[in-house]
Amino acid sequence: MGIGVLDEFRDVGVETKLSHLRFEQIGGEVRKGQPARLRLAFSIIGGLRDVFTPDVWELAYRSNDMMLAFRYTVSVYRRGVGRRRVLGPLKMQKEARLYWTRNPMRTERIWMIAVDEDENVYRPTSVEDAKQLLFDFERELMIPGNELSVGENRLWAEVNLWWTRHIYAEKGGRRARSRETSVRVV
Numbered sequence: 249m250g251i252g253v254l255d256e257f258r259d260v261g262v263e264t265k266l267s268h269l270r271f272e273q274i275g276g277e278v279r280k281g282q283p284a285r286l287r288l289a290f291s292i293i294g295g296l297r298d299v300f301t302p303d304v305w306e307l308a309y310r311s312n313d314m315m316l317a318f319r320y321t322v323s324v325y326r327r328g329v330g331r332r333r334v335l336g337p338l339k340m341q342k343e344a345r346l347y348w349t350r351n352p353m354r355t356e357r358i359w360m361i362a363v364d365e366d367e368n369v370y371r372p373t374s375v376e377d378a379k380q381l382l383f384d385f386e387r388e389l390m391i392p393g394n395e396l397s398v399g400e401n402r403l404w405a406e407v408n409l410w411w412t413r414h415i416y417a418e419k420g421g422r423r424a425r426s427r428e429t430s431v432r433v434v
Contacts (some may be wrong), residue, residue, distance in 0.1 A: 260417040263295030271405040271426035274388065277434050281393040284431045288322060288405050289386040290424065296417055297383045300344070301375060302356040304416050309346045313415045316344040316382070323393060325371040327402040327428065334395035335404070340365040344382045353379045391431070401431045 267290065274285040291297075300316070308314065323336035342364055349359040362370040362381035372378035391403070410421030 255313060257299060257416040260295040260414045262420075264292060264295045264297070264417075264420065264422065266407060266409060266422045266424040267291050268278070269405075269407065270280045270426050271403070271424045271429050273431050277432045278396065279393065280398055280433055283393050284396060284401075284433075286324070286389045286403070286405075286429070286431070287386065288426070289384075290405075291385070292318070292383040292409070292422075296411070297379055299416055300379060300382070305346050305358040305360060306356070308415055309348070311415050314346040316414060318342045318382070318411050319402055319405055319407060320385075322387070322389070323406050324389060325404055325406065326395070327404075327425065335389060335391055338389075338407075342382055342385070344378070348376050359421060361415055368390040393433075396431060396433045398433050401433060403429045403431055406416070 251292050259356050269288075269290040271286060271288050276426055280285045296316075303428055319339070319341045321337040321339050323338070325331045326334045342362065344360045344362055346358055346360050348357060351359070356426075360372065360378055360382075362372065362378065364370075372382050389405075405426045407419065409423070411417070411419060413419040
């Protein structure tokens with residue numbers, strides 16, 4: 249019996265990692281009762297990012313595997329007695345939808361569009377642009393003012409990410425925690 253398509257990509261999911269997780273405050277001190285603005289950013293590197301190329305898109309499209317979706321949850325915690333969740337879990341997703349392009353300027357027959365959790369559609373101009381749209385995440389989070397106490401608040405974010413089975417990867421998931429960041433409330 250020959251090697252199946254999934255066998256060829258057996259280690260893709262194992263090699264996939266969450267990296268460059270950054271959680272930082274936007275702006276300076278926050279007034280009591282006002283929300284704090286923070287930026288969360290991270291990247292998916294390795295396995296899935298490396299294999300997600302036009303050749304694989306064509307193979308997937310021919311097998312009716314036309315959408316890669318990343319679903320993730322984000323929770324923000326505050327240090328104190330134990331840990332206390334101050335935001336979340338926020339449920340979000342990003343998708344890559346493959347389609348047959350009839351653009352004469354493209355050498356590839358199959359191309360992708362990226363769709364974010366707000367249903368915004370992005371049409372990448374290059375493979376690298378497509379990977380950045382799908383595998384790099386950045387989001388502004390608002391922590392309600394009533395969840396923060398006067399003085400220094402030590403906050404961190406936890407990200408849970410998962411995807412389903414495809415012809416080029418088994419289903420999988422990753423979890424990561426950011427470093428603590430300080431938010432001062434006056």
